[in-house]
Amino acid sequence: MIRRRLNACSLTWPLIAAGIAICLLTLNERSAGSLACPTSGCRIVQSSAYAHIFGLPLALAGLVGLLALGGLLSVKGYIGRVVSAGLAAGSALFALYLIGLQLFVIGAVCAWCTANDTIAVALALLLCYRLVAGRNDP
């Protein structure tokens, strides 16, 4: 029962995060006003020098990461659990780095980005718990 819930959460949260990432990409492409951003810092963060990774918008890279995570969640066995937990934990560390950038370097907060970062951290905790709980499973 608990495992079924874990799996459901593991699949639901990436979907929410993917939705936000798509919204952020749209916000990036169109000139969205302050209404779209509760903290009015979205455009500042999205147009900052830190809004890309290897030349790609961060939201697009996030989508790619979520797709990879979705693929890994469908892999049965300990390899799927280990790699998905690793990917999620790495993403969470990067999300914390991005939150730090917003607060201490850019000086503006993008609510949508922060929501996605929070989901990344929560997802990492969830998948790490899944790894610990299934440590003796084949």
Added chain:
Amino acid sequence: MSEANRSKREQHAAVLRAAPSARRTPRPRTQFAAAATVALAIAALAVVGNLSSRPAPPPATLAGAAQVTTLLQGIPQHGHSLGRADAPLTLAVYVDPQCPYCAVWDTRTMPTIVDRYVRPGRLKIEFRGLAFLGADSLRGLRALQAAGLQNRLFQTEMLLYANQGTENSGWLSERFVAQLAASFPTIDAARFAADRSGSAVDTAIATAQAQADAAGLNGTPSLYLGASGGPLEKLDLQALDPSGTTPAIDAALKAAS
């Protein structure tokens, strides 16, 4: 004895039966270490990717841009000509971007000439740039002529001379040229970069060189003064400060009036 052996064999067989599945799943500690390694690798890769995607900082500006801008503020500038088109006198100035005497003349005398003669509309200056001191001179000259295509030649030239380094020491680099353009917000950097290698700059440089050859020029700075539209005569430049140039201009103005 045989009973004990049988029991051991059965235990061993049980271990062997259990072994394949035990071998398939690594110990929890190994799993956690693998997950942590994946996490750290992904986080490090992401941070590196993020930091390396930052655009390069814009080139720093050069010292003295504000003073030069103020000096030339409001004075008409067209291509390689500074001053009103109907000014009665024309002063043609042959210079090389790396020539140290040109820099001395430019920094000491140009401000006086601009204030005293060009701003009131009594004189216009024609820039005739040459590049005979090396490849860096040509780089600088192309930059000046490209700025001229945006009617910003004279501030660029004065700023270049204000920041001149030792001849052929590498100071007139691509970075310096970028800084030169970045020092003036009114210069379109993209157009400037494209024009530097364009045919209009080639033509301007060739024209100035042909004029210098026709005049039999033997050094820089060389100044030629005369009534606008008429023949220009070489100035005997005795000093690089204003006292070497202004008496001749005053005399020419008196003769013209």
